[in-house]
Amino acid sequence: MTSIAATYWEEARNLRLAGRLRMADPQPEALGLTREGVLRRAVGLTLEASGCTSPMGSRCRVETSGGRWVEAEVVGFSGERTFLMPTAHLDGLLPNARVVSMRQKGEVAVGEGLLGRVIDSDGVPLDGRGPIRAESWVGLAGVSINPLMREPITRSLDVGVRAINAMLPIGRGQRVGLFAGSGVGKSTLLGMMTRFTAADVIVVGLIGERGREVRDFVEATLGEEGLRRAVVVAAPADRPPLARLHGALRATAIAEYYRDQGLHVLLLMDSLTRYAQAQREIGLSVGEPPTTRGYPPSVFAKLPALVERAGNGADGRGSITAFYTVLTEGDDQQEPIADASRAILDGHIVLTRRIADSGQYPAIDIEVSVSRVMQDITDAPWRERIRKLKRLMSAYNAQRDLIAIGAYQRGNDPVVDEALARWPAIQHFLGQDVHEGADVEASRAALAQLLDGV
Numbered sequence: 001m002t003s004i005a006a007t008y009w010e011e012a013r014n015l016r017l018a019g020r021l022r023m024a025d026p027q028p029e030a031l032g033l034t035r036e037g038v039l040r041r042a043v044g045l046t047l048e049a050s051g052c053t054s055p056m057g058s059r060c061r062v063e064t065s066g067g068r069w070v071e072a073e074v075v076g077f078s079g080e081r082t083f084l085m086p087t088a089h090l091d092g093l094l095p096n097a098r099v100v101s102m103r104q105k106g107e108v109a110v111g112e113g114l115l116g117r118v119i120d121s122d123g124v125p126l127d128g129r130g131p132i133r134a135e136s137w138v139g140l141a142g143v144s145i146n147p148l149m150r151e152p153i154t155r156s157l158d159v160g161v162r163a164i165n166a167m168l169p170i171g172r173g174q175r176v177g178l179f180a181g182s183g184v185g186k187s188t189l190l191g192m193m194t195r196f197t198a199a200d201v202i203v204v205g206l207i208g209e210r211g212r213e214v215r216d217f218v219e220a221t222l223g224e225e226g227l228r229r230a231v232v233v234a235a236p237a238d239r240p241p242l243a244r245l246h247g248a249l250r251a252t253a254i255a256e257y258y259r260d261q262g263l264h265v266l267l268l269m270d271s272l273t274r275y276a277q278a279q280r281e282i283g284l285s286v287g288e289p290p291t292t293r294g295y296p297p298s299v300f301a302k303l304p305a306l307v308e309r310a311g312n313g314a315d316g317r318g319s320i321t322a323f324y325t326v327l328t329e330g331d332d333q334q335e336p337i338a339d340a341s342r343a344i345l346d347g348h349i350v351l352t353r354r355i356a357d358s359g360q361y362p363a364i365d366i367e368v369s370v371s372r373v374m375q376d377i378t379d380a381p382w383r384e385r386i387r388k389l390k391r392l393m394s395a396y397n398a399q400r401d402l403i404a405i406g407a408y409q410r411g412n413d414p415v416v417d418e419a420l421a422r423w424p425a426i427q428h429f430l431g432q433d434v435h436e437g438a439d440v441e442a443s444r445a446a447l448a449q450l451l452d453g454v
């Protein structure tokens with residue numbers, strides 16, 4: 001009885017105090033003074049507070065033992081109860097702790113000073129190179145662009161990878177999925193693009209992958225040279241789900257800032273699947289029903305909301321070309337996140353384990369990969385060559401097993417015969433060393449040489 005009485009007494013005190021403070025100041029919100037709540041329940045990562053009147057998406061601070069505070073975000077409510085989720089590690093949580101709403105609503109510091117830096121999902125530098133000076137602030141959720149005002153995709157973007165430049169040309173402002181199982185070479189391919197893509201700024205979001213990979217990516221893949229024109233936002237797997245979600249939003253917001261400066265930005269998000277899984281953890285813990293293979297409906301709303309932010313700006317104001325990696329576990333292309341992503345992206349590049357296992361890198365499966373803007377950025381002879389190479393490859397692959405055991409009879413099918421004759425050249429054309437770039441002109445010329453040359 002005493003503890004309940006004490007609880008209500010504390011809450012009543014807090015309410016009285018907040019009420020008095022409100023009366024004392026005509027504009028309490030402007031000073032960051034709002035009604036204080038009390039922590040009622042903490043199960044898993046979900047916190048429930050009462051007496052708190054913060055809007056959805058706003059931040060609160062929760063007092064923990066020893067007088068420290070942890071930040072949490074309002075993710076839902078039910079009656080008098082407000083549901084919160086922490087954005088940092090939770091420890092020392094106490095029953096009836098104070099919950100104070102914060103004035104700032106997850107804003108993102110941006111500016112020139114970000115270039116060459118590695119930050120976490122809250123914008124805190126991880127590279128030990130001192131504070132970052134903010135020139136301005138933008139919202140975490142971005143400002144949506146009227147789709148009719150968006151510049152259409154009409155120019156190709158050089159990504160420095162021959163197989164993509166020649167066979168799956170990417171347009172400036174396009175949003176592409178990179179689909180593959182784990183360990184097939186997604187990160188390595190993104191790394192090649194950071195070195196060779198013709199972009200002004202590269203923003204990399206490392207979301208929900210292993211912590212060790214962050215260091216690998218920054219030191220080995222990007223290196224001094226690559227980092228100079230890049231910003232890396234890292235929210236690895238050990239961070240709470242909200243931090244992973246915010247990491248993806250922050251990376252996108254930073255890309256939007258540079259785009260609005262009129263720059264051409266390459267946004268690389270590794271991975272979109274981990275972003276969806278973070279939203280799944282949040283949705284399920286506030287009581288959303290799991291619908292598609294354990295994913296609650298909010299996941300399928302959050303995916304397009306993120307992806308739609310990339311693309312060309314309004315009327316010639318810069319662009320964001322984005323690559324999102326999508327995990328297809330066991331190379332299952334029908335996995336719900338893969339399925340949903342394919343529908344909202346303007347193309348997908350599939351990496352296949354079979355090709356990687358044969359030692360061919362990048363392991364791009366040309367036959368099943370699609371660039372939906374190809375029609376707008378290629379001419380007829382180029383498209384004809386792309387079709388021809390695809391025909392040769394699918395004819396060869398249909399007979400692959402027979403060819404492997406030497407049972408294929410030459411003369412059975414002229415297309416297979418031609419593919420067989422050109423196969424070593426095709427392999428050579430599609431393969432590429434990670435340290436060598438191939439621009440669009442050279443890639444196109446190599447394709448023409450491959451098919452027309454003798």
Ligand SMILES: Nc1ncnc2c1ncn2[C@@H]1O[C@H](COP(=O)(O)OP(=O)(O)O)[C@@H](O)[C@H]1O
Pocket residue numbers: 180181182183184185186187188189361362432433434
């Ligand atoms: N272009 C490449 N050339 C040589 N080896 C590669 C290449 N791409 C990937 N690999 C090999 O595959 C491994 C996994 O690649 P990684 O990019 O980390 O895959 P993912 O991000 O899909 O899990 C690398 O450690 C490397 O051994």
Ligand SMILES: [Mg+2]
Pocket residue numbers: 186187188209270
């Ligand atoms: Mg990876």
